[in-house]
Amino acid sequence: MTTSRWIRAQISRRAALRGLWTSAATLLTTGCGFPPETGEAFAPWDFPGDEERPELLAVGAAILAANPHNTQPWRFRVTPEEIELRADLERSLRTMDSLHREMWIGLGCAIENLVIAARANGRAVEVKLMPEADEAALVARVRLTPAEPAAEELYDAIPARHTNRGEYTSAPIERLEELLRAELQGQGTLSLTYHAAGEPRRLLESGIVDATKALLADEEMSEDSHHWYRHTEEEIDRHRDGTTLDATGNGATLRRFGKLTARPSAERAGEYWLANVERSQLGGAAFVILASADRNDRRQQLEIGRAYQRMHLRATSLGLAMQPHNQMAERQDREETLGSEPEFASRLASLVGPEGFGAQMIFRVGVPWDDAFSSPRRGLEEVIE
Ligand SMILES: Cc1cc2nc3c(=O)[nH]c(=O)nc-3n(C[C@H](O)[C@H](O)[C@H](O)COP(=O)(O)O)c2cc1C
Structure with a gap:
């Protein structure tokens, strides 16, 4: 078994x-x-919803990731060919995360959801972590190229986690x-x-x-x-x-x-x-x-x-x-x-x-x-x- x-x-x-x-x-x-899970603040959990663009599905999955204190310390630049993920240092937990260690772990969680969703929606991905030595807040650059949708076993769990x-x-x-x-x-x-x-x-x-x-x-x-x-x-x-x-x-x-x-x-x-x-x-x-x-x-x-x-x-x-x-x-x-x-x-x-x-x-x-x-x-x- x-x-x-x-x-x-x-x-x-x-x-x-x-x-x-x-x-x-x-x-x-x-x-x-007031009941749990009502209002626009919970709308992103209706994933994938009716979105069809792979790059937006990838970011839609990224924002559902685990992250410290739900600070959501991320910003994205998106084109159909490339997604850049940056740390949003304004959303720091300050003394609760004085080395920004948890912030980076949470950004890693977002990258994983992003990659799973991109692959499940017909994109091959090439991930470069910390791609620019002189831009510390640029956490990842993800190249997207058309591919057959992959059978990603964990994809369905993204909005259920x-x-x-x-x-x-x-x-x-x-x-x-x-x-x-x-x-x-x-x-x-x-x-x-x-x-x-x-x-x-x-x-x-x-x-x-x-x-x-x-x-x-x-x-x-x-x-x-x-x-x-x-x-x-x-x-x-x-x-x-x-x-x-x-x-x-x-x-x-x-x-x-x-x-x-x-x-x-x-x-x-x-x-x-x-x-x-x-x-x-x-x-x-x-x-x-x-x-x-x-x-x-x-x-x-x-x-x-x-x-x-x-x-x-x-x-x-x-x-x-x-x-x-x-x-x-x-x-x-x-x-x-x-x-x-x-x-x-x-x-x-x-x-x-x-x-x-x-x-x-x-x-x-x-x-x-x-x-x-x-x-x-x-x-x-x-x-x-
Ligand atoms: C690096 C990191 C540290 C976390 N530390 C704690 C923690 O100490 N206690 C806790 O209850 N949740 C912790 N969490 C979970 C987050 O609070 C949670 O992911 C966030 O509130 C979003 O909620 P969700 O995971 O239900 O989507 C942590 C998450 C991450 C990524």
């Missing part, structure tokens, strides 16, 4: 149980607060490590460390909780994170980016009451976040660390993003959920920038292999109890120059 079929067989019974629970929750909350911050079951999933590892595509500068159980997993879980606390105690980081929180329907419509209550993974009742209350302060929002991490976000079949040989190398950061995106699409296609938990890596960057005690750098180093590789992306994966909602997106008219 193939790895995918093997994993699908393990999770089908759990998915049936989940369906029952979702229907009950929907019945209980219909008509309360969402970060799921709800509860997952913790039952192990056989051969999941193998499935994820395949998405590194044998690149020697990248590594994957899989912690399903035992002391390393416990250390990673406590590291995530401690890093969340450290981050919240750091006023600048806490404010820079909260800056991207969109509380009301009007804020979501206006910005079409950032994090929302519906994307927190909280149950319907909590989300409904949250929407009826005033916008929380950064401090209050931080308390909810920490409670949510401790209560609901440490379950899952495994925690995974993606690392690279040189943590500050921009190309490697882009390749980590591309690999993460493929893994998330693959997991989505099998009914599995994923959520990055990057607080330890964010604190590591903050320590490096401030020149302070490398507490989280050394805690992470003991959990990553092989020796000398640096952690880029930490996430959990498993069978979710509930589906995740989509997060807002700016449309093509806002991101194409």
Whole structure:
């Protein structure tokens, strides 16, 4: 049996149980607060819609990629023959991503969606990462040439993929490590460390909780994170980016009451976040660390993003959920920038292999109890120059 079929067989019974629970929750909350996923901010998820131009389908897929705090730090120049992707440094998470490491990983995620969609829609692609030494913000130049549409297995998962911050079951999933590892595509500068159980997993879980606390105690980081929180329907419509209550993974009742209350302060929002991490976000079949040989190398950061995106699409296609938990890596960057005690750098180093590789992306994966909602997106008219 193939790895995918093997994993699908393990999770089908759990998915049936989940369906029952979702229907009950929907019945209980219909008509309360503003509903999730409504308005123009969610229109880009209607993908591919009726668009037929391959280059616009490619960009339409790119903007649906995972990206840090939903900052969507991208700008595109598009012709039928070529797409240029630039980092939008105005959309920085500032002290939350002081080395712009996460920004580059998110841009890598966008490149992967772009490439999959271009190929699926009849274009061969040639990707050059960081093509101009004197233009650091030019992240990729992608040449498009006509070709037969390729059977891209992950294409259909592009509009179905969402970060799921709800509860997952913790039952192990056989051969999941193998499935994820395949998405590194044998690149020697990248590594994957899989912690399903035992002391390393416990250390990673406590590291995530401690890093969340450290981050919240750091006023600048806490404010820079909260800056991207969109509380009301009007804020979501206006910005079409950032994090929302519906994307927190909280149950319907909590989300409904949250929407009826005033916008929380950064401090209050931080308390909810920490409670949510401790209560609901440490379950899952495994925690995974993606690392690279040189943590500050921009190309490697882009390749980590591309690999993460493929893994998330693959997991989505099998009914599995994923959520990055990057607080330890964010604190590591903050320590490096401030020149302070490398507490989280050394805690992470003991959990990553092989020796000398640096952690880029930490996430959990498993069978979710509930589906995740989509997060807002700016449309093509806002991101194409
Ligand atoms: C580099 C990177 C770091 C991220 N870190 C976290 C994280 O620490 N916690 C979290 O819940 N989500 C994290 N995410 C997920 C993003 O918040 C998410 O992709 C974004 O809000 C868009 O939502 P979507 O993935 O559902 O489309 C991260 C994503 C990327 C690409």
